[in-house]
Amino acid sequence: MAQVPPPRRAEHRPVSSARRKYRFFSPAITGDIALFDMSTQSYACNAAPAFSSLVSQMKTRRLSNEALQLISQRFAVLAEPMRLRLVHCLFEGEQNVSQLVKASGSTQANVSRHLQSLTLAGILSRRKEGLQVFYSIADPSIYGLCELVCGSLEKQLAKQVDAFSPRRIPAKQSQIG
Numbered sequence: 001m002a003q004v005p006p007p008r009r010a011e012h013r014p015v016s017s018a019r020r021k022y023r024f025f026s027p028a029i030t031g032d033i034a035l036f037d038m039s040t041q042s043y044a045c046n047a048a049p050a051f052s053s054l055v056s057q058m059k060t061r062r063l064s065n066e067a068l069q070l071i072s073q074r075f076a077v078l079a080e081p082m083r084l085r086l087v088h089c090l091f092e093g094e095q096n097v098s099q100l101v102k103a104s105g106s107t108q109a110n111v112s113r114h115l116q117s118l119t120l121a122g123i124l125s126r127r128k129e130g131l132q133v134f135y136s137i138a139d140p141s142i143y144g145l146c147e148l149v150c151g152s153l154e155k156q157l158a159k160q161v162d163a164f165s166p167r168r169i170p171a172k173q174s175q176i177g
Contacts, residue, residue, distance in 0.1 A: 080117075083117065083118055087124075087137070087146070089103045090124065090136060091137070091146075094136040095135060095136075097112060097115070098132075115135055119138075122138060124136065124137060
């Protein structure tokens with residue numbers, strides 16, 4: 001099985017040659033955004049400290065109507081399940097349209113339409129090589145955003161599962177009188 005390289009557009013620095021891990025950095029956010037492990041071909045996110053400082057900054061300032069509109073548009077782009085599937089596929093690294101069609105199980109026309117929306121929003125970058133078009137993650141903060149949302153959902157669902165878990169009800173002791 002061939003190993004998938006980290007995304008080409010992200011700035012990466014080797015952490016350990018033995019484990020072949022790379023750290024990705026965002027120019028806008030200080031701190032690690034994601035850690036790509038070549039041996040398992042997976043990402044581990046370490047963005048919570050960086051994002052918690054951003055959240056505290058957001059709490060202390062008021063946003064203009066224009067800023068709220070831009071934020072709303074950004075979330076709207078990510079509100080489509082197929083677009084999230086494509087972004088998730090690109091966590092493995094740069095891929096061409098044919099690879100994304102195969103990985104997503106959708107049609108070429110549908111995938112291309114969603115890739116265009118993600119690219120216009122600045123989430124993905126695109127490069128052409130001959131007749132092929134390759135896409136990669138352009139905004140490295142998307143790794144942290146996905147990790148935060150997934151982690152939050154995981155906690156929420158765990159609480160819901162716990163609510164339906166059988167609980168031990170202490171048996172009433174019979175009183176003999």
